[in-house]
Amino acid sequence: MSEQSLLCVGGVTKCYGDRIGCRDVSFELWPGEVLAVVGESGSGKTTLLNCISTRMMPTTGTVEYRMRDGSMRNLFEMGEAERRFLMRTDWGFVHQDPADGLRMTVSAGANVGERLMAVGDRHYGRIRQTATDWLGRVEIDEDRIDDQPRAFSGGMRQRLQIARNLVTGPRLVFMDEPTGGLDVSVQARLLDLVRGLVNDLGLAAIVVTHDLAVARLLSHHMMVMKDGQVIEHGLTDRVLDDPHEPYTQLLVSSILQV
């Protein structure tokens, strides 16, 4: 319990004109913890994720992040260059559509290697070796390293996007519906992979999903959002097995049993 939190979100609100994107969201995240954000379409999940990851400026609120030197910094008071460096090195962002997170017209190896070059690695042989290792970890055959992601299936693209994000050893990864467009057998493989990587690397992650099974499998605690507000927040299995709010009870009771 002595360790310190990694991320501290305080009162984040985002308005789009008169409409509320998300309202007064506060939470803390510790190293190695996975938080799931669930709720239906339009509940503000992605807006919240974009605000926290500084891809969007919130209307009000603060997001503080523990830097590698131990200091806690308000992300919105950082310079643009420093923030971008943080996003490229210490953070990952896995998009629902891999095409948004990958460069589709350069090779798989270059997609992974590019992030390494961003942190200053210039040794071609070493970059290629690291890229090969990472393709292996996400179960992409070594002989596909020179192919473009355009030639990959949806599941492979998503795994490649994950490798690209994790290669720099980030401490915090944002995931927006990471299994969204994939069929179930591919989903299971990807989830198992993400679960293993999160455990092995001790990553903290914020996963936005509308799939409660994904939340149960991956996350330690979860927030349920409705109309831009967090209506329930707690230990994942407690929220799912003993939901208190009417909307959470509706969500949980709507899961199809197989």
Next chain:
Amino acid sequence: MPTPLVVSEVAKSFTMHLRDGIRLPVVSNVTFALSAGECAVLGGPSGIGKSSILKMLYGNYSVDAGQVLVTHDGRTVDLASADPREVLTIRRDVIGYVSQFLRTVPRVAAVDVVAEPLLSQGIEQSEARRRAEKLLDQLNLPEKLWSLPPATFSGGEQQRVNIARGFITSHPVLLLDEPTASLDAANRAVVVELIRSKKATGTALLGIFHDSDVRDEVADRIIDVSTFRATLDAA
């Protein structure tokens, strides 16, 4: 040595918002303590709230009122009001739980399902696997199944994986929700043996056993849950 688990005046009800907000009282004034090395059994008919009590003690259900006190890192912690992070460390180090059914994860081998609690305590993988294999062997799970994910196993096989996962650590408190329900006589006897050796090493156990033979063999005392029955106005 402090009492491993103290339950004090715990109450629980469910509010069913989808059914016009009706309130279902489950239990109230649940009060008992567990000593090291004893096995207490929750008794009473089905539907009286035995599993709900276990789930509250594991932090899986919230607690409406009262305290659940355990010793963690040398201090007394109230699990009923602990934050999620603390509940997770208490589960890792203090309270183990064998549920009625195994929740399987795709693509994770049985031996790794069993070894996982040890890994999370920082024990090395080879050692954790070795101990997992030993337990699975003791529970007569065929060796050819160890490397397979348990999703396709029979009910009894899954339950043995589940038992091994719960018994592999040395948590001071262990909760058992009908661990022998889907086992044959030979494997029930193995579980009785496992419970006895846990008692001998000072673990405090709290279980639900509908099988009266097993219950008679392991129980030091019965806690009658019907005395905790909640009424609409009491809770």
